[in-house]
Amino acid sequence: MPSPIPPTRLLPKDLFPSADISVCSSPLQQRGLGATLQVPPQRLHGKLGSRPWSSVIHWQQLRCVEAVGSGGFGSVYRAEYLGQTVALKKVKRRSKNRLASRQSFWAELNAAHLSHRNVVRVLAASTCVPADFQDEGSIGAIVMEFVGSRNLQQVIYESPEPLEEARCLRFSSDMAEALRFLHAHLLVHLDVKPPNVLLSPGGVCKLADFGCSLQLERERAPSSISPLLSHGCGTYSHRAPELLRGQPVTPKADIFSLGITMWQLLTREPPYTGDRQHVLYAVVARDLRPSLSHAVFASAQGRRRAELLGRCWSAEVRRRPSAEELLELLRSA
Structure with missing residues (x-):
């Protein structure tokens, strides 16, 4: 049975990190991506609730407290960041499908620039994960608002x-x-x-969990779906x-x-x-x-x-x- 989501429909081609990009680089910082994905200036003071999301995680200000969930995507922890309780999601590298892992990580950020009462808010994300924060070969980490441990x-x-x-x-x-x-x-x-x-x-x-999300294009209708990610999404x-x-x-x-x-x-x-x-x-x-x-x-x-x-x-x-x-x-x- 074909899968609905091909790689090119998850994110624009520009957002796919090529093999020669260093581990700390972020596709969101590549040129030519348009205004909706521009990273706002940092604001390190004041409450997290009033800060724009950031493409940098200040690891020295982050402390994992306890694991609250895990799965094929990686692990989620309750953590303390800049004086507040947050959720830290470490996205692991899938040994059988590394491309799907990267696609899932960047798709998680499709809603990062949005804020709504009924959507879990992204606070910061980075592909640069220090060794002491690594979890099963993490390809990236996302700091989000902590909603609780119940779903x-x-x-x-x-x-x-x-x-x-x-x-x-x-x-x-x-x-x-x-x-x-x-x-x-x-x-x-x-x-x-x-x-x-x-x-x-x-x-x-x-x-929560936008790893399968898709940003539709306003200018033209979606193209046909290809069956490339047979088990990667949904x-x-x-x-x-x-x-x-x-x-x-x-x-x-x-x-x-x-x-x-x-x-x-x-x-x-x-x-x-x-x-x-x-x-x-x-x-x-x-x-x-x-x-x-x-x-x-x-x-x-x-x-x-x-x-x-x-x-x-x-x-x-x-x-x-x-x-x-x-x-x-x-x-x-």
């Missing part, structure tokens, strides 16, 4: 606390708000799923069928993924069972979707929820609501 995956599947309808609605609205903001800036996340939605102590959802259970077919990326791919995530919130069950390849085939060829015969969809309100989910994961991209339309539908629910 929606844990809330849905590992917590005994109830997920009442009002709470599900609030979480869904938070994710739709994040996507509305990102899509307005022509940024597509492409990996919306419960583990990538962090939950603050105040119960606010924040979308999660098969949440991936839109048009991407599996190798068709162009649009913001509606995120709406499909959000629909699957909303179903998980409502049912607290995995969306599919069975072999990965069989699921992928069925999603594309047989319009397989999570079951809407669950008890939570039996009431009149539940049937309206089911109808909304059906629109979000429709095989016809044009039938899916935009993030803004989805937000309005959730507010009126």
Whole structure:
């Protein structure tokens, strides 16, 4: 099954570091990249919340406190930086696909210049990682706001606390708000799923992990998709069928993924069972979707929820609501 994301669609060609660039150089500092990726002047005083993001990490001011997560991408730590609690993400070099590792690292910075209540904010990033901060051959590190150690995956599947309808609605609205903001800036996340939605102590959802994200071009439509990164991006259970077919990326791919995530919130069950390849085939060829015969969809309100989910994961991209339309539908629910 082809992957939806080729290397050239993750970032402009200019942003790919060539083999002869030193470990401390940053593609964001290369010439000719346009205003949106220019690194603002440093401000080392005052609170981190008021600082622009930086392409330099002041390692002497950074102290790891504890590990809070790890995976194929690397490791995340709670840390102290310039007097405040932050999250430090060390992106590791994948031995089997080093190009994918670099693409993932630079894609993480697609939202670095943006700030929104429901998006985890990037504070600093660097490809120059000192030896005492290395973690499994890190190719780079990113300092982000520290939201907490809980994500929606844990809330849905590992917590005994109830997920009442009002709470599900609030979480869904938070994710739709994040996507509305990102899509307005022509940024597509492409990996919306419960583990990538962090939950603050105040119960606010924040979308994280932009390693699969794509900055769309305003001037022309996206080009055709090539099948080069067969396992490098996205999660098969949440991936839109048009991407599996190798068709162009649009913001509606995120709406499909959000629909699957909303179903998980409502049912607290995995969306599919069975072999990965069989699921992928069925999603594309047989319009397989999570079951809407669950008890939570039996009431009149539940049937309206089911109808909304059906629109979000429709095989016809044009039938899916935009993030803004989805937000309005959730507010009126």
